[in-house]
Amino acid sequence: MEQDARPSAVxxxxxxxxxxxxxxGVSGQTVSRVVNGRLNVDQATRQRVLDAMRTVGxxxxxxxxxxxxxxxxxxxxxxxxxxxxxxxxxxxxITSAAVAKGYSITLMPVTRPTPGEVMGAFSRLDEQAVxxxxxxxxxxxxxxxxxxxxxxxxxxVISNPRSGYPMVDTDQAQGAELATTHLLELGHRTxxxxxxxxxxxxxxxxxxxxxxTLRRHDRQAxxxxxxxxxxxxxxxxxxxxxxxxxxxxVFAANDQMALGLLRALHELARLVPAEVSVVGFDxxxxxxHFWPPLTTVRQSFAEVGRRAxxxxxxxxxxxxxxxxxxxxxxxxxxxxxxxxxx
Amino acid sequence: MEQDARPSAVxxxxxxxxxxxxxxGVSGQTVSRVVNGRLNVDQATRQRVLDAMRTVGxxxxxxxxxxxxxxxxxxxxxxxxxxxxxxxxxxxxITSAAVAKGYSITLMPVTRPTPGEVMGAFSRLDEQAVxxxxxxxxxxxxxxxxxxxxxxxxxxVISNPRSGYPMVDTDQAQGAELATTHLLELGHRTxxxxxxxxxxxxxxxxxxxxxxTLRRHDRQAxxxxxxxxxxxxxxxxxxxxxxxxxxxxVFAANDQMALGLLRALHELARLVPAEVSVVGFDxxxxxxHFWPPLTTVRQSFAEVGRRAxxxxxxxxxxxxxxxxxxxxxxxxxxxxxxxxxx
DNA sequence: CAGGTCAATGTTTACGCTAACATTTCGCCG
DNA sequence: CGGCGAAATGTTAGCGTAAACATTGACCTG
Numbered sequence: 001m002e003q004d005a006r007p008s009a010v011x012x013x014x015x016x017x018x019x020x021x022x023x024x025g026v027s028g029q030t031v032s033r034v035v036n037g038r039l040n041v042d043q044a045t046r047q048r049v050l051d052a053m054r055t056v057g058x059x060x061x062x063x064x065x066x067x068x069x070x071x072x073x074x075x076x077x078x079x080x081x082x083x084x085x086x087x088x089x090x091x092x093x094i095t096s097a098a099v100a101k102g103y104s105i106t107l108m109p110v111t112r113p114t115p116g117e118v119m120g121a122f123s124r125l126d127e128q129a130v131x132x133x134x135x136x137x138x139x140x141x142x143x144x145x146x147x148x149x150x151x152x153x154x155x156x157v158i159s160n161p162r163s164g165y166p167m168v169d170t171d172q173a174q175g176a177e178l179a180t181t182h183l184l185e186l187g188h189r190t191x192x193x194x195x196x197x198x199x200x201x202x203x204x205x206x207x208x209x210x211x212x213t214l215r216r217h218d219r220q221a222x223x224x225x226x227x228x229x230x231x232x233x234x235x236x237x238x239x240x241x242x243x244x245x246x247x248x249x250v251f252a253a254n255d256q257m258a259l260g261l262l263r264a265l266h267e268l269a270r271l272v273p274a275e276v277s278v279v280g281f282d283x284x285x286x287x288x289h290f291w292p293p294l295t296t297v298r299q300s301f302a303e304v305g306r307r308a309x310x311x312x313x314x315x316x317x318x319x320x321x322x323x324x325x326x327x328x329x330x331x332x333x334x335x336x337x338x339x340x341x342x
Numbered sequence: 343m344e345q346d347a348r349p350s351a352v353x354x355x356x357x358x359x360x361x362x363x364x365x366x367g368v369s370g371q372t373v374s375r376v377v378n379g380r381l382n383v384d385q386a387t388r389q390r391v392l393d394a395m396r397t398v399g400x401x402x403x404x405x406x407x408x409x410x411x412x413x414x415x416x417x418x419x420x421x422x423x424x425x426x427x428x429x430x431x432x433x434x435x436i437t438s439a440a441v442a443k444g445y446s447i448t449l450m451p452v453t454r455p456t457p458g459e460v461m462g463a464f465s466r467l468d469e470q471a472v473x474x475x476x477x478x479x480x481x482x483x484x485x486x487x488x489x490x491x492x493x494x495x496x497x498x499v500i501s502n503p504r505s506g507y508p509m510v511d512t513d514q515a516q517g518a519e520l521a522t523t524h525l526l527e528l529g530h531r532t533x534x535x536x537x538x539x540x541x542x543x544x545x546x547x548x549x550x551x552x553x554x555t556l557r558r559h560d561r562q563a564x565x566x567x568x569x570x571x572x573x574x575x576x577x578x579x580x581x582x583x584x585x586x587x588x589x590x591x592v593f594a595a596n597d598q599m600a601l602g603l604l605r606a607l608h609e610l611a612r613l614v615p616a617e618v619s620v621v622g623f624d625x626x627x628x629x630x631h632f633w634p635p636l637t638t639v640r641q642s643f644a645e646v647g648r649r650a651x652x653x654x655x656x657x658x659x660x661x662x663x664x665x666x667x668x669x670x671x672x673x674x675x676x677x678x679x680x681x682x683x684x
Numbered sequence: 685c686a687g688g689t690c691a692a693t694g695t696t697t698a699c700g701c702t703a704a705c706a707t708t709t710c711g712c713c714g
Numbered sequence: 715c716g717g718c719g720a721a722a723t724g725t726t727a728g729c730g731t732a733a734a735c736a737t738t739g740a741c742c743t744g
Contacts, residue, residue, distance in 0.1 A: 685743105685744105686743105687743090687744095688741105688742085688743085689740100689741085689742075689743095690741085690742100691738105691739095691741100692737100692738085692739085693736100693737080693739100694737070694738090695735085695737090696734085696735080697733090697734085697735100698731100698733095700729105701728100702727100702728100702729100703726105703727095703728095704725100704726085704727090705724105707722100707723080707725085708721100709720100709721085709722075710722095711718105711719095711720090711721100712717100712718090713716105713717090713719105714715100714716095714718105
C-alpha cells in the first residue's frame with residue numbers, strides 16, 4: 001500500500017462553473033442547468049450562459065460529476081495484450097457499443113511481468129473508477145494473476161467458463177465440430193489437430209470438441225500437436241507433423257497457425273488441398289488470401305463484444321446480475337484449402 | 343448540448359474513508375494518511391486502519407481523488423479502429439508505457455458514422471477527464487472529424503505531419519527508400535508501387551519516397567496502384583497489375599496488401615521471386631510465414647507507442663510543450679520474396 | 685521541572701458539481 | 715387590482731478526499 005507522493009506538477013485547473021456563472025451574471029446552478037440541457041431556463045439567459053462558457057473556455061469536470069453521481073460512465077476492460085487478432089476485434093466492438101451508450105472504456109492491462117506488485121493503472125480496480133468490468137483474458141491466465149474483482153462490481157466475462165459471472169463467448173465446441181465434420185465428410189480417415197496453448201480455455205474446448213467429434217464418428221484421435229496461436233508455432237509444429245505422409249487433414253485451432261502450417265506444407269512440397277487439407281479457425285480477413293485460400297470457421301468477435309457490453313450495461317443499470325451464458329454460433333467458410341483425400 | 347437525463351439507476355455507494363475511520367476509531371485524515379502511505383502514523387494505528395479497511399471493504403474513490411488533485415492519472419487515446427495491425431500494436435505499447443507510469447488509458451474512438459453528433463464517451467474530450475491525449479489517427483481523417491482538442495491539453499500526435507503538436511512516427515520515407523533501393527539493387531529496371539489509401543499520410547509519404555528514390559536512380563516511376571491496406575485490395579489490384587508481364591518488382595505499402603498480391607501472383611502463375619519480387623512494409627509476425635516468406639520493412643510500433651507516451655508524460659508533468667518530431671528508423675528484413683529479375 | 689521539540693492525530697476547508705429546497709418574478713384571473 | 719400559480723433563478727448542502735493548520739501529549743534539555 002506504500003505509494004509515492006503524487007507528482008508535484010500542478011496542472012492549472014480550468015475554469016469552473018463558478019467562473020462561467022460570474023461571467024454570465026447568474027448562479028452556478030443556472031449554468032449547471034444549461035450544461036445539462038434542462039428546459040426551465042429562459043432563452044436569453046441560456047444564450048448568455050452559452051456565450052460565457054465559450055469566452056471562459058469552460059469544460060465540465062467529469063471527476064466532480066462522477067463524485068456527485070456516484071457513477072463514472074466508464075467500463076473497464078481487463079485484458080492481456082490488445083494486439084491479438086481476436087482481442088483487438090473484440091475490443092473494437094466493446095468500445096463502439098460502450099460509446100454508443102455513453103460510456104467510455106478504460107483499459108486495464110494485466111501484465112505478467114510485475115509479479116506481486118500492483119502498479120499504476122492496473123490498480124484502478126482497487127479504486128472505484130469504473131462502473132463495471134469486462135474480463136477478456138483466458139481464465140488460466142486470470143487464475144495466476146493477482147487480479148481480484150471487488151464484490152458488487154458488475155462483471156461480464158468473455159470466454160471464461162466458470163467463476164459465477166455472466167459469460168459471453170463463441171461456441172467453440174460447435175465451431176470445432178464444424179471443422180472436424182467437414183474434413184471427415186470429405187472422406188478423410190481422421191483429422192489431426194494443431195491446438196492452441198494449454199493454458200487457453202478456447203484452445204481446450206476446441207480440442208475437446210475435435211476429439212469428441214472424432215469419437216462420435218468412431219475415428220481414432222491422433223496425438224495432438226500443440227502450438228501457441230502464432231504462425232511461427234504453426235510452422236514449426238507443421239514441419240514435424242506433416243513429415244508423416246499419413247497426415248491428410250489438419251484442423252488448426254486458429255488461422256495464424258494454419259498459415260504457418262501452410263508454409264510448412266509448401267516447404268515439404270505437400271500439395272494443399274490435393275494431398276493435405278487444412279481448416280483454420282477465426283476467419284481473419286487475411287485468410288481469404290492465404291495460398292491456398294483457407295477454409296475456416298468464422299466467429300464473430302464483434303458480436304461477442306457487443307453482447308458482452310449489453311449484458312454488462314444491463315447489470316450496471318438495473319443493479320441485478322443475471323448469470324447467463326451466451327454462446328454464439330460459428331459458420332464454416334468454405335474456400336480452397338480442403339478437398340477429399342488423395 | 344441538449345442531453346438526456348442520467349440513468350436513474352442508483353449504484354449504492356461503497357464505503358468511504360469516513361466509514362473506515364469510524365470502524366477504526368480514528369479521524370478520516372488518519373485513514374487518508376494510511377492509504378497514501380504517509381510515514382507519520384503509529385504502527386499500531388496503521389494496523390488498526392488497515393484492518394478496518396479490510397472489514398468494511400474500502401476502496402478509494404478515484405473521482406474524489408481526481409477532484410481533489412485536479413489530475414486524472416489517465417491519458418486518452420483518440421483512434422479510429424483498434425483492430426488494425428499497426429494500431430493495435432501501438433496501443434499495446436502505449437498502454438504498457440502509461441501503466442508503468444501509473445496512468446490508465448481511456449479509449450476515445452472516433453467513428454465516422456456519427457456525423458455532427460458528439461456522443462457519449464467521445465465527448466470526454468469536452469470534459470476534463472484525461473490529463474493528456476495521444477492522437478492515433480491519420481490526419482486526413484482527423485481533419486474531417488469534428489474532434490477538437492481543447493486548448494492547453496497536452497497532446498502528442500502519431501504519424502501526423504503538421505498541426506503544431508509534438509509528433510512521433512516511423513520514418514516512412516526512409517523505410518520506403520529501403521524497400522525501393524533493395525529492389526533496384528537486385529537489378530530490377532524499376533519498381534511498381536501498391537500504395538495505401540489516399541487519405542493516409544503514411545501511405546502518402548511512402549509513395550512520395552518511393553517516387554523520389556526512383557527519380558534519384560533515374561528510373562521512370564510507373565503509375566501507382568492504389569489499395570486500402572487490406573489484403574483484399576492487394577489481391578484485386580494485384581490481379582490487374584500483374585497481368586502485365588513487364589512487372590517484375592512491386593513494393594506494397596504494407597504486408598497485408600503484399601499478401602493479397604502474392605495470392606494474385608499465385609493465381610496468375612507468376613513465380614515469386616523468380617519472376618516477380620515483392621517487398622512489404624510493417625513486418626507483421628505472419629509475414630515470415632507467407633508463401634514465399636516476405637521480404638519487408640520492419641517498423642517498431644512498440645517504440646512509437648513508448649516514445650509517444652514518454653513525450654506526453656513529459657509535457658503533462660512539466661507543463662511545457664516541446665514540439666519536436668521523433669522519427670524512428672526502420673530496417674529491411676530480407677526473406678524469400680525478392681530476387682534478381684528473370 | 686519549566687520550557688521546548690516533535691511525532692501522532694484531529695479539525696476545517698475546498699476541490700466542482702447538482703439535487704432539493706427557497707425565493708423572486710411575472711402573467712393572469714376573478 | 716389583490717392574489718395565485720407557474721416559470722425562472724438563487725441558496726444550501728454534501729458527494730469523498732487530502733492540504734493546511736490546530737491540538738495533544740510524550741519526551742528531552744538545561
